[in-house]
Amino acid sequence: MNNSEGLKSFHQSLSGLPQWASERILQQINQLTDYEPVIGILGKTGAGKSSLCNALFVGEVSPVSDVAACTREPLRFRLQVGERFMTIVDLPGVGESGARDTEYAALYREQLPRLDLVLWLIKADDRALGVDEHFYHQVIGEAYRHKVLFIISQSDKTEPTSGNGQLSAAQKQNISRKICLLHDLFQPVHPVCAVSVRLQWGLRVMAERMIKCLPREASSPVVGQLQSPFRTTTVQEKARDDFGETVGAALDAVSAFPLIPAPVRAVIQAVRNTVVSVARAVWNFFF
Incomplete structure (x- = not known):
């Protein structure tokens, strides 16, 4: 630089x-x-938020808040590459505790205006999506729909699992069905992505979509945080134009x-x- x-x-x-x-x-x-992007990452426990971040981003991660201090505060992590920074806000997943969901609604409403993008992870084998759907329509609402990118995580867990190190044709077909289901339920602004960190599948497409969804001022600094395989020509051209x-x-x-x-x-x-x-x-x- x-x-x-x-x-x-x-x-x-x-x-x-x-x-x-x-x-x-x-x-x-x-x-x-000098713009420092802030990306929220949302998903139920075990959706693979950390592994996705580690697969995508190259920066040294340091927690900037302590969850024990106040559970209502989302965990914030700062990524650093050279002199550049980006913040990841780990938002608690909805639908795990009814009592907490009301609390989370207030938390999300407070956080959403400050986020450049929200990566909303839904596990490939998660079928209980009623709460997610309700939350998306009630809390995210019209105002922030453009900030959400839905990602089907752990696609290798899609039935019928093969365990042979790559996705079978049947699994890919079921992933396509899941993508259609999420489009029906959420009617998202951006196309739904599907990834498997374990098989390194779908990550490049997801990185390209993420750069397209970001506000113009945030795309270039985020490109600087991506692992080199995801800094594709498409990604760099989009950031350059932005x-x-x-x-x-x-x-x-x-x-x-x-x-x-x-x-x-x-x-x-x-x-x-x-x-x-x-x-x-x-x-x-x-x-």
Whole structure:
């Protein structure tokens, strides 16, 4: 990562602007490159949340909260790669205790606005989905549906289990049925994924979907946390485009300041496409 090279290119592309305008835009770009994503991971006990995180992400994990201190607080883990950070919030699974579910509803409502994405794990062999369905429609609701990516975990446990190290045609057929079932029950915004960490199956597709579901400012920093097999061309191109778009939006925000002189606004609009192209070109320097 060579941020100074990247910033030099930005400086050059903004050289036609008054100093205060280019400084404001560079400040916005710095905020974008330092963005720390927060991903929630939700699922019943034994859904394989930890193993999925370990399979996907490369960062050193350190717990930043102690579950014993307050059970209502979800566990938070910080992942670090170089100077970059990402936070994973381990949300308690619903449907394990009726008394707790009311408490969890309040907890989720408080957490959802702060999360960039929620990975909702449902075990391949879990058939008791009534509570999940109720919770999704009542608590997640319309406001946050776009933040949820459903993942069928432990796909190797789908019947009929073979135990021969790969999924059989019959298992794949049943996984497809389960995916259709979840689409019917939850009517999710994003396509449902299915994975098996044990067989290293479906993870690449899941990583690509996850990057597509993230808000634009979060995709690049998350790519930096992925294990190298999942940093596919598709993933990197999406993140690069998102970075370009967010830099473009930063210019638009400065251009929209109410007191900005019309000639300055015209210059910002004139250089916008160049600056977005620079952002795409120097993406590697930052991420």
